[in-house]
Amino acid sequence: MKLDLTIIFNEKTMLLLVKAYGWTLAITVMALVIGIIIGTILAIFMVLPKTNIVNKVLNSFANIYLAVVRGTPLLVQLMIISFVIFADVIFFNRTVSPYLIATIGFGINSGAYVAEIMRGGILSVDKGQMEAGRSLGLGYGQTMKSIILPQSAKNILPSLGNEAIALIKETSVALVIGVSEFFTTIKSIVNTSYNVVTPYLFAAIIYLVTVMAMTALLKKFEKRLRKSDGK
Amino acid sequence: MENNEKVLISTRNLVKIFDVVKVLDNIDIDILDGEKVVIIGPSGSGKSTFLRCLNLLEIPTSGLVEFKGEPLFKCYSNFVKEEIKQAKKQARKLSKSSSEKSEYQKQIAEMKKQYKEQLAEEKVFRKKMELNLNTHRQKMGMVFQQFNLFPHRTVLQNITLAPIKLKLATEEEANNKARELLKRVGLLDKQDSYPGQLSGGQKQRIAIVRALAMNPSVMLFDEPTSALDPEMVGEVLDLIKDVAEGGMTMVIVTHEMGFAKEVGTRILFMDEGKIAAQGTPDEIFNNPTHPRLVEFLSKVL
Numbered sequence: 001m002k003l004d005l006t007i008i009f010n011e012k013t014m015l016l017l018v019k020a021y022g023w024t025l026a027i028t029v030m031a032l033v034i035g036i037i038i039g040t041i042l043a044i045f046m047v048l049p050k051t052n053i054v055n056k057v058l059n060s061f062a063n064i065y066l067a068v069v070r071g072t073p074l075l076v077q078l079m080i081i082s083f084v085i086f087a088d089v090i091f092f093n094r095t096v097s098p099y100l101i102a103t104i105g106f107g108i109n110s111g112a113y114v115a116e117i118m119r120g121g122i123l124s125v126d127k128g129q130m131e132a133g134r135s136l137g138l139g140y141g142q143t144m145k146s147i148i149l150p151q152s153a154k155n156i157l158p159s160l161g162n163e164a165i166a167l168i169k170e171t172s173v174a175l176v177i178g179v180s181e182f183f184t185t186i187k188s189i190v191n192t193s194y195n196v197v198t199p200y201l202f203a204a205i206i207y208l209v210t211v212m213a214m215t216a217l218l219k220k221f222e223k224r225l226r227k228s229d230g231k
Numbered sequence: 232m233e234n235n236e237k238v239l240i241s242t243r244n245l246v247k248i249f250d251v252v253k254v255l256d257n258i259d260i261d262i263l264d265g266e267k268v269v270i271i272g273p274s275g276s277g278k279s280t281f282l283r284c285l286n287l288l289e290i291p292t293s294g295l296v297e298f299k300g301e302p303l304f305k306c307y308s309n310f311v312k313e314e315i316k317q318a319k320k321q322a323r324k325l326s327k328s329s330s331e332k333s334e335y336q337k338q339i340a341e342m343k344k345q346y347k348e349q350l351a352e353e354k355v356f357r358k359k360m361e362l363n364l365n366t367h368r369q370k371m372g373m374v375f376q377q378f379n380l381f382p383h384r385t386v387l388q389n390i391t392l393a394p395i396k397l398k399l400a401t402e403e404e405a406n407n408k409a410r411e412l413l414k415r416v417g418l419l420d421k422q423d424s425y426p427g428q429l430s431g432g433q434k435q436r437i438a439i440v441r442a443l444a445m446n447p448s449v450m451l452f453d454e455p456t457s458a459l460d461p462e463m464v465g466e467v468l469d470l471i472k473d474v475a476e477g478g479m480t481m482v483i484v485t486h487e488m489g490f491a492k493e494v495g496t497r498i499l500f501m502d503e504g505k506i507a508a509q510g511t512p513d514e515i516f517n518n519p520t521h522p523r524l525v526e527f528l529s530k531v532l
Contacts, residue, residue, distance in 0.1 A: 131288050132379035136393035136445060137369030146396060151383050227425075 007193040008202050020185035021206070027103050027181065028168045034107025035163070039114025042066070044144060046119050062115065069112035074105075075173055081105045082177040102174040102181075110167055117159040121152030154225040161218040165211050182206070237264040238300070239449055239480055240285055245294035246310070247280055247504075254280045255291070256504035262449070267481045269495035271488070271515075273527055276501040278484045282453050285482065286371045287364060298367050299448070305356055308349040315342050369397065372442030376454040378434040380426040380441070386413070387422040390441045405444070412440045416470055432463030436470050443474065450474065452483040488531055492516050500524045 007013065045062040048055040069077070081104065086096045125148050133143030172183035180188075186203045190196055240262040247255040254277045262268055270278045283289035285296065287304055296304040322335040381389050390412070391405035400408065413419045416436045426434055435455055442450060455471065456464045468490050475481055475494050485491055491498060491512065498515040500508040500523075508521040516532075519525045 126377075126379070128375060128377050128379035129381065132373075132375065132381070133393075134365075135286060135288060135368060135371070135373035135375075136441070137365050137367075137397055138393055139365050142396055146392065147381055151381075 004195050004198050007195055016185050020180055020182045024171050024182040027171050030103045031106030031110055032164055035110025035114045038111025039118050042115035043118030047122050066112050074109050078105045078177055098178040102179045113163055117156050121156035124155045125151045157222045239264045241297045243295040246292045248292045254504050265480055267475050267494050267496045269491040270484045270499045272501035277504040278501050279453055282451050282484050286368055306353055308353055311346045369445050370448045372447035372450040374438050374442055374452045374455050376457050378438045380434055382426050385423050386437055390444045431459045432466045435467045449480040454484050
């Protein structure tokens, strides 16, 4: 088996690959956004003072969500979301697109992991900050939003980067519900060209470059957030 | 002070229990408008807890806290619960057939009924209070031992954040007021610095300004100089004195006895969760009578 660049660098395959790579990026970014929204809400549920019944219910809800989502494989979750929950859903006379289902599925999955990252970030902020905010007459939610969360943001960024990197690679699982993302396309090239080396090596290089670009972006962002540290 | 006897903050039967330790034991106090109350006492005597109970950063176990005649906290159900427990313990000691026992059981049933009524009443009160508490807290400035400035905001933003978020002032008004206050404490040139770039003394002065920017009716100081390097204590105490001379009502927890003597109009000596002695600085420092107070002063002076 030898390297044969022509099977990848021809117009037809390139077009397919670029489109598939675009889907991979789009699903990752959208899922991450959903994950961060879900994760932040769940994290706040988990750190709420357990003084009344509403808070306790929200707290248990978050715990159950985490237990279920982290306790079952992503593959199984995608299958259930696609073939059980969305199986009979008709939207504008069409079944729901697998791309949308994949985005939702990855978002829900990612939300559970982001929740724990966020919770750690919130707990890393000194307890005195909440007290200072409350003593000025700000409510719990207001203090959380304008004092605690911005400070936790820079602490969670490295872990959030981890999650984003894991997610971009995990999207290849989506092929089970019929999404033709980047790695699915690579596999189909292998199947049609009978060449294993070139497509897989190419895929590895592309993933590596993508992750390196993301890392650089994160570093830049973190530096901006750390401006107030005077470091 | 004598001609203005308006009660600003008062507490009745204030009790705080951490696990099994009674940190505050039935504290009754009235703080008058314009008074400078200084709380001294050995560590672990409940000074800070008491101060934090006044603006409910620490939720008391039972008792009453009033601010400007309005109750901020009212809870007696825990007290009744404790009494029921005691009565049950007593009843268990007695033999089954004795008439005393049935008497006790009647009492317990009565108390349980009372407890349920209290609980329902307090639930209504708490719901109403939750929103009110934030408005009351705006009028109770608090200065912490660890400054607790917001590290992600500049000095100016630290001061204006609450007034702007709470819509008490427009951004421009808040900025102007903050600059004016900063000028007064001589820190105007630091308005765009971040707290991480300031010295401890500067941080604490900014924290005091942040509280003042809310136009509070009372300032609570929780050991404002305990986390400072010795050479910076002076600048912070001078500022507090300055604010005191402006007529602000103050409650100060401190270990600086000289400062307490100078600024305080009333000194409270706390010991084991109780106010063991109180009086004018002269009575407390020059003619102490309470044995624990004498012992404490001999150690710190």
